[in-house]
Amino acid sequence: MSTQPTSMLIAYDGSRRARHALVRAAELLRPDTVELITAWEPVTRQTARALGRTGMPQTTVEIDPEGEGTDAAQAHALSILEDGVELAHELGLKSRAHLVETSGTTSQAIVDAAKELKVDVIVVGTRGLSGVRSWFNSSTAEQILQNAGLPVFIVPPTGSDGPESEDYSSETPLSAF
Incomplete structure (x- = not known):
């Protein structure tokens, strides 16, 4: 009986941290199957949430009721x-x-997908924030760890990917992992 996971879900947002997590998981866990997941939020929902924070009326957000057209965030x-x-x-x-x-948080979308796909482990990269900075930044990896109910393989950033070298301009507009 093998003790290694045979299937894993990898939360992939295209960042250096996500790429690093995929590489390290492949090296260390040697899975049979990899389920890659990219969670996204429609532009209209992102806009409504942002407007809600400013106090502006959310009714100014146009929603395509027909579902026509391509959402830029999805593409x-x-x-x-x-x-x-x-x-x-x-x-x-x-x-x-x-x-x-x-439809909620990125972490919940990842946990729900892991349960639906019946994977053995969830793999996620992290920004590695600590101290005061961590108080003001919610950690998707921590939320996944607390709610997954299955093993979570958290890959910390390398020296060049650490919080001191964070390049926020290169991040994707998706909800950050």
Whole structure:
């Protein structure tokens, strides 16, 4: 009986941290199956949430009731997910891609997907914030750890990916992991 996980879900947002987490998980866990997930939030919901924080009326957000047209956030998330699939392939991993629209938090979308896909472990990168900075930044990795009910493999940033070298301008507009 093998003690190694045979399937894992990797939360992939295209950041250096997510790429690093995928590489380290492939090296250390050697999974049979990789479920790549990119969670995204529709632009209209992002806008409504942002307006809610400013106190402006949320009725100014136009929603496409017909579902026509392409959501820019969804198209961007799809390109990020395709990048993750390509990286998994380069690492010799069999992978399946899942684009998940969030209706709440990114962490809950990841936990829900892991349960639905019945994976053995969730893999997620982290920004590695500590001290006062961590008080003001919610950690998706921590939320996943607290709510997953299954093993979570958290990959800390490397020296060049640590919080001191954070390049927020290169982050994706998706909810950060």
